[in-house]
Amino acid sequence: MTMTKPVILTGLRANNDLHLGNYLGALLPIVDLARAKAGEYQINAFVPDLHSFTTPIDHNTLQEQIKQNLKLFIAAGLPIDNDNVFIYRQSYIPAHSELTWILDCFTGFGELSRMTQFKDKSQAIIDDRVSVGLFNYPVLMAADILLYDAEYIPVGDDQTQHLEFTRDIAERMNSKFGDLFVVPKPVAEQHQFFNKDQGLRIRNLQDPTKKMSKSDDSSKGVIFLTDTPEEARNKIMGATTDGLSEVQYDYAVRPGVSNLLDILSLLGGDKQAFIGQTQYGPLKSAVSDKVAEFLAEFQSKMAAINERDIWHKLEESEFLLRNVTLQKLYKVQQAVGLRSQK
Secondary structure (H helix, E strand, C coil), X not given: CCCCCCEEEEECCCCCCCEHHHHHHHXXXXXXXXXXXXXXXXXXXXXXXXXXXXXXXXXXXXXXXXHXXXXXXXXXXXXXXXXXXXXXXXXXXXXXXXXHHHHHCCCCHHHHHCXXXXXXXXXXXXXXXXXXXXXXXXXXXXXHHHCCCEEECCCCHHHHHHHHHHHHHHHHHHHHHCCCCCCCCCHHHHHHHHCHHHCCCCEXXXXXCCEXXXXXXXXXXXXXXXXCHHHHHHHHHCCCCCXXXXXCCCCCCCHXXXXXXXXXXXXXXXXXXXXXXXXXXXXXXXXXXXXXXXXXXXXXXXXXXXXXXXXXXXXXXXXXXXXXXXXXXXXHHHHHCCCCCC
């Protein structure tokens, strides 16, 4: 198989207990893009399971979480019946790991030491067992991208440094060995392509100065996709707003209210209808209704997914992409002297 279309690549970590912020800010935009552009682009939606244990996890539940991750893509509307859409597990494509080692040997210790994500996450690990995998994460991420000559990768603000590293290592290898990799588009072009405003960063309901994150000490500010509609209602009705006189959309001054307005709008409600109202109760009720309706429908779609369809698509995608990545890996191996040039 030869790739003839430009590649859009995206992935969601298997061990994340995904929440509404992940869905609205990351999953839904890429699914919308896949549905709109799968004829023009190749869509690679993968489970980065090797990334899953860069930080401590429960390894006994990983397989179930991988399956859950794939179901989330499909329930969100990823068109897996389209020939230009591929779903696969990172660890089932051995070239990811093999290319990572080669790229490691052309990466500086200082480069990885400067990664903000490594600094932040390593400081949060209290048992002093920061893994080499966490340190090395950006190199594996670069291999994930460069194996497929992916041009477009939707990343959050916390991952832009890793994307820039990917561009750097691709240009370094190309400069030394010739035309090996397609260099991903720079961050500004990525944002323009993906219409970054579509994937707004949903805030924590209790502390709207922070993004919604599963790592928060209290889950009261996070709506998980596994929450019951009633649990979600209670969280929204208890959301932090402010003491000002009326509903206005202004993240600088009114982050809590603005966050609720964005959630309402992204789930199909009319946020303009609440601007200027002097009570917050009707807004919270409207948001809670929309979220409860969304969760009930989404969870119903999850339950209705035929797992045989997932495994059939997985096996088909992984077979095809193993061959693609082996061709790329062989080209790199030849360039660095591991295989004959003949």
